[in-house]
Amino acid sequence: MISIGQLSKRTGVKIPTIRYYEQMGLIDAPERSVGNQRRYTKEGLSRLSFIRHSRELGFPLEDIRELLELSQHPEKPCGDAHGIANRHLNDVRDRIAKLTRLEGELKRIADCDSDNVAACAVIETLADHKLCETEH
Amino acid sequence: MISIGQLSKRTGVKIPTIRYYEQMGLIDAPERSVGNQRRYTKEGLSRLSFIRHSRELGFPLEDIRELLELSQHPEKPCGDAHGIANRHLNDVRDRIAKLTRLEGELKRIADCDSDNVAACAVIETLADHKLCETEH
DNA sequence: TATAATCCCTCTAGTAGCTATAGATACAAG
DNA sequence: CTTGTATCTATAGCTACTAGAGGGATTATA
Numbered sequence: 659m660i661s662i663g664q665l666s667k668r669t670g671v672k673i674p675t676i677r678y679y680e681q682m683g684l685i686d687a688p689e690r691s692v693g694n695q696r697r698y699t700k701e702g703l704s705r706l707s708f709i710r711h712s713r714e715l716g717f718p719l720e721d722i723r724e725l726l727e728l729s730q731h732p733e734k735p736c737g738d739a740h741g742i743a744n745r746h747l748n749d750v751r752d753r754i755a756k757l758t759r760l761e762g763e764l765k766r767i768a769d770c771d772s773d774n775v776a777a778c779a780v781i782e783t784l785a786d787h788k789l790c791e792t793e794h
Numbered sequence: 795m796i797s798i799g800q801l802s803k804r805t806g807v808k809i810p811t812i813r814y815y816e817q818m819g820l821i822d823a824p825e826r827s828v829g830n831q832r833r834y835t836k837e838g839l840s841r842l843s844f845i846r847h848s849r850e851l852g853f854p855l856e857d858i859r860e861l862l863e864l865s866q867h868p869e870k871p872c873g874d875a876h877g878i879a880n881r882h883l884n885d886v887r888d889r890i891a892k893l894t895r896l897e898g899e900l901k902r903i904a905d906c907d908s909d910n911v912a913a914c915a916v917i918e919t920l921a922d923h924k925l926c927e928t929e930h
Numbered sequence: 931t932a933t934a935a936t937c938c939c940t941c942t943a944g945t946a947g948c949t950a951t952a953g954a955t956a957c958a959a960g
Numbered sequence: 961c962t963t964g965t966a967t968c969t970a971t972a973g974c975t976a977c978t979a980g981a982g983g984g985a986t987t988a989t990a
Contacts, residue, residue, distance in 0.1 A: 693985040695938055708921050715896060725920060743904040750900060754893045760851060761886050768879040781865045781875055785844050829956045831967055
């Protein structure tokens with residue numbers, strides 16, 4: 659039986675965030691102490707770790723809700739879980755591709771060595787899309 | 795003198811978003827038609843394009859506000875603009891690095907070919923951080 | 931046992947950057 | 961003149977939290 663503060667320290671999830679997850683129904687409302695403070699068990703800890711980990715991997719809360727549900731039913735086929743992970747993987751790849759193009763763009767405009775705004779590539783590029791080297 | 799709908803089509807910025815930018819003070823309130831509809835000039839168009847482009851490059855609105863301000867004063871030194879772009883470039887590089895690690899992780903867990911949840915790597919990995927190959 | 935330091939409670943409101951909705955009005959084409 | 965589309969304002973909602981106010985609970989030390 660640990661307090662919310664200890665749970666927070668062990669999982670790295672901030673206290674208000676834990677309460678927020680409870681409110682959103684991602685974790686069960688835990689038992690309370692005599693003085694009405696939350697007291698968590700090992701189950702609470704592992705469930706929150708699952709959530710934390712999934713969030714680090716960038717899954718939105720709604721997906722995590724599904725994944726948690728799936729994880730409670732070990733006999734089910736796991737195609738759904740794969741679907742979610744694959745969908746997210748595609749998303750991540752898209753984002754990497756976009757950001758990589760962006761990096762090139764930004765490097766180019768940040769390298770400008772003029773010394774006033776009139777001749778500055780940063781401003782000029784932002785103002786005129788046609789100067790861009792890549793699509794975005 | 796073009797309507798908000800035409801402005802939207804030409805810049806690719808949605809109508810409610812244009813109004814939102816006006817409300818946030820990023821673009822000036824334009825003239826109105828007799829019937830109180832917004833009518834934009836070429837200046838409005840280019841300012842909104844600047845914003846659009848900057849957003850595509852991922853700048854937050856507050857940075858764009860500064861960049862717009864700078865672009866109005868061509869005689870100023872452009873060190874500030876470079877600062878903003880460089881700060882953002884670092885940010886983008888961080889995000890790429892994180893997402894790339896993440897991609898590896900996701901690929902690994904999405905490749906699982908077991909057929910029920912009990913033995914599924916997706917679920918297992920999410921539940922147990924120690925199975926991860928990389929830091930995140 | 932008293933007290934101070936720390937922890938925790940609920941509730942409300944705020945963040946970024948939009949997006950959606952409702953109900954009313956304006957405008958353009960035929 | 962009618963019909964259909966475009967636009968108006970105002971308000972509420974979205975994700976995933978975060979911050980603050982005003983109070984009570986728990987724990988460590990004197």
